[in-house]
Amino acid sequence: MVSRILKNKRLSLVSSDKRSTPSWLSQRKGWIRVVEAFFAIVLIGGVIVIVTSQTPDNNQDSASGIYDSELAILQSIELNDSLRADILSPLLDAALPLELSDSAFPASVKTEINNKIPAYLACNARICTITEVCVPSHASSNVYIKQVTIFANLTINNPRKLTLACGLK
Numbered sequence: 001m002v003s004r005i006l007k008n009k010r011l012s013l014v015s016s017d018k019r020s021t022p023s024w025l026s027q028r029k030g031w032i033r034v035v036e037a038f039f040a041i042v043l044i045g046g047v048i049v050i051v052t053s054q055t056p057d058n059n060q061d062s063a064s065g066i067y068d069s070e071l072a073i074l075q076s077i078e079l080n081d082s083l084r085a086d087i088l089s090p091l092l093d094a095a096l097p098l099e100l101s102d103s104a105f106p107a108s109v110k111t112e113i114n115n116k117i118p119a120y121l122a123c124n125a126r127i128c129t130i131t132e133v134c135v136p137s138h139a140s141s142n143v144y145i146k147q148v149t150i151f152a153n154l155t156i157n158n159p160r161k162l163t164l165a166c167g168l169k
Contacts, residue, residue: 063144066121066144066166066168067144067146069116069117069118069121069166070123070144070145070146070164070166071146072116073112073113073116073117073123073164074146074147074148074162074164075148076112076116077109077112077113077148077150077162078148078150078162080112082108083106083108083109083112084150085156086106086108086109087106087109087127087150087160087162088150088152088156088158088159088160089106089156090156090158092104092106092127092160093158096127096128096129096132096160097126097127097128097129097132097134098126098127098128099124099125099126099136099137100113100123100124100125100126100136101124105125105127106127109125109127109162110125113125113164117166119169120168120169121166121167121168121169122166122167122168122169123164123165123166123167124136124137124164124165124166125162125163125164125165126162126163126165127160127161127162128160128161128163129160129161130149130159130160130161132161134147134161134163135163135165136163136164136165141167142167142168143165143166143167144165144166144167145163145164145165145166146163146164147161147162147163147164148161148162149161149162150162
């Protein structure tokens with residue numbers, strides 16, 4: 001009986017039709033094709049991810065990056081009590097509005113702005129009274145402007161606007 005089973009298995013492996021394959025080999029071929037299809041999809045997906053990630057993503061050119069840089073500079077000035085006091089100083093009343101390049105512009109504020117400006121930006125600042133339109137002059141065609149209002153401290157109640165205009169160099 002055992003020899004008959006072995007003989008039947010041998011017969012099932014070798015058939016008269018040379019194109020047919022044993023059942024265990026055809027099942028393996030099915031799994032191999034599934035694995036091949038999976039790897040083909042993964043390979044195509046990987047190529048798509050690589051191509052899309054290599055598109056130029058110049059954070060320097062994006063408006064949101066420039067606005068974030070401006071906002072960081074203005075907030076550092078706005079939250080620093082000594083810089084706020086320099087901007088609110090009554091000594092500036094006669095000279096307002098002041099550009100960053102003016103000699104009467106507070107030196108500490110000018111230093112803070114110049115130290116925090118990223119290398120790819122050219123910026124100009126202006127201090128104005130609260131009622132003025134406060135737009136700094138700028139040479140670039142694409143100018144990104146952010147503005148903060150500096151309000152009173154304990155001794156001075158004379159609100160001012162500090163505007164920062166930046167463009168790409």
